[in-house]
Amino acid sequence: MIYFDYSATTPMSSYALETYNRVATDFFANSRSLHNHGLESDDILSLSRKTIADALHVNSNEIYFTGSGSEATFLSLTGLAFSHQQKGKTIITTEGEHHSVLQAMNYLKNFGFTILFVPVNEFGQVTIEQLASTITQDTILVSIAHANSEIGTVQDLQALGSFLADNDILFHSDCVQTFGKLPIPIDVLTSISITAHKCYGPKGVGAAYLNKQVPWSSFLHGTTHESGFRAGTVNVPGIAAFAAAIEEYLPQAPSDMKRLLAFRNKVVDEFKGNRHIYFEGHPTERLPFHISLRISGIEGQLAMLEFNRKGFAISTGSACRVGESAPPRTLISLGRKHHEAHELIRITFGRYTTEDEVIKFIKAFKQILLEFKGFDGSE
Structure with missing residues (x-):
């Protein structure tokens, strides 16, 4: 076949698989534990976070690991929406987004948010003119994927992001299809979602980037893992394999x-x-x-x-x-x-x-x- x-999805690279096996064997402790084994796992986690951050040209404290790209999307969108709802409750996206974006939008509707869909051109691209005509006075957030997984069209995030920044509107992008493959204009983005299994890493590992200058709210209050972004013991072997896969493939x-x-x-x-x-x-x-x-x-x-x-x-x-x-x-x-x-x-x-x-x-x-x-x- x-x-x-x-x-x-992509097959795991040999390097990523070897990394997973070694970390799972030698650094199996909970990264939150205070004994030596836990501290060693935490070091692996920190090094992996730096690798992903360096690939995006951002700071390590702006990367939050999750269980998938879908989870990263949901937590990013809800975290930004709830944190900024005092400014407005309108969010803009497209009809062709990944279902994880649409799930988050449907969830936010239950809390009084208005979801607007910006039209696209014949190729599935959002233009500045279309976006400008969709924005309302209380629009706080826009989510547009970098590349559409079904038709392959890549959006001009640089132009869209610059326009949204001029209008003081937050900008999230699902970059699952492009991370590790195409340049991502991170300087005009508030947040992005990525995942390991699209770039020769393991399944069940994702990450979110959130600009450290922008406030966000924890979905589960009282959570301490990943600075409160996501609950649950961190998958250190999977995250290390994610970092290894990116470190290996990015130059290629x-x-x-x-x-x-x-x-x-x-x-x-x-x-x-x-x-x-x-x-x-x-x-x-x-x-x-x-x-x-x-x-x-x-x-x-x-x-x-x-x-x-x-x-x-x-x-x-x-x-x-x-x-x-x-x-x-x-x-x-x-x-x-x-x-x-x-x-x-x-x-x-x-x-x-x-x-x-x-x-x-x-x-x-x-x-x-x-x-x-x-x-x-x-x-």
């Missing part, structure tokens, strides 16, 4: 993104002239390893199962949406009809993808088109 679902990422972009272009060039195939998302301002497309008349789930039968693991969108009958919200927000949105499939490459695998995928794609549509993709 050839794995082309790197936006859902620029060249790897160029390599994966070439693979993406190879696939797109093979099929872009076909009137039955529609590529979604921005053609250039996007995740370089990500392909989002629709085959007219073929449901995404059927296409995914056929690729699986031919030995390729792809997806129909966000793995967090599996089991839902509703079409991808991102495509609906772009104006796609329900049956069109259900046609979405996503192919994502990663550090272990080879050119030979991409060539095999193109051949399998042509076979599927011939079997189901009576053409091989060259029309």
Whole structure:
């Protein structure tokens, strides 16, 4: 089976796995314990926090470890909203955000917050004009993902963040798909969410960045772990493996993104002239390893199962949406009809993808088109 679902999760690198095993074996103590073993675990935690902070060019005391990117998102958004509600109770986001953002928004509605959805252009991007027209006098917070996991479009966070800063509005971004792969303009962001398993680290580990100049509220009052940000004994081995994965991959990422972009272009060039195939998302301002497309008349789930039968693991969108009958919200927000949105499939490459695998995928794609549509993709 050839794995082309790197936006859902990535395999742990050998270095990250070795780090996890060593820390779990030799530094297993609770990092809050005051004996020598606990102090050693706390040192590992501090070093790991510095590694993640350095990768983002922020201070170590601005990084808070969590159990996932989704948890980091929920705690960041609720913590900022409750802390600043005296200034206003309107929050802006997009219809195409990860479900963890939308879950947080739905939760905040119960406490009197108003949630507004800013429109996006044909590629799923938020423009300054669209954002300016959505902002109200009591808007306190905006949450827009750096990159959309379903269509791959990358937002211009620098421009959006500068505009929001000029209007004294907090800015959170889900950077799960971009951390360790693309530069993140942290200087214009109040908060971001990241996770280990999208960048060759373990599952069950995430982190939030929160600007130390901006107040936030603890979700569970009285919590002492992670400076009150999150309750529960800290997963030191997982966090160490997260740091190891980033430390290893970060220097490789620029060249790897160029390599994966070439693979993406190879696939797109093979099929872009076909009137039955529609590529979604921005053609250039996007995740370089990500392909989002629709085959007219073929449901995404059927296409995914056929690729699986031919030995390729792809997806129909966000793995967090599996089991839902509703079409991808991102495509609906772009104006796609329900049956069109259900046609979405996503192919994502990663550090272990080879050119030979991409060539095999193109051949399998042509076979599927011939079997189901009576053409091989060259029309």
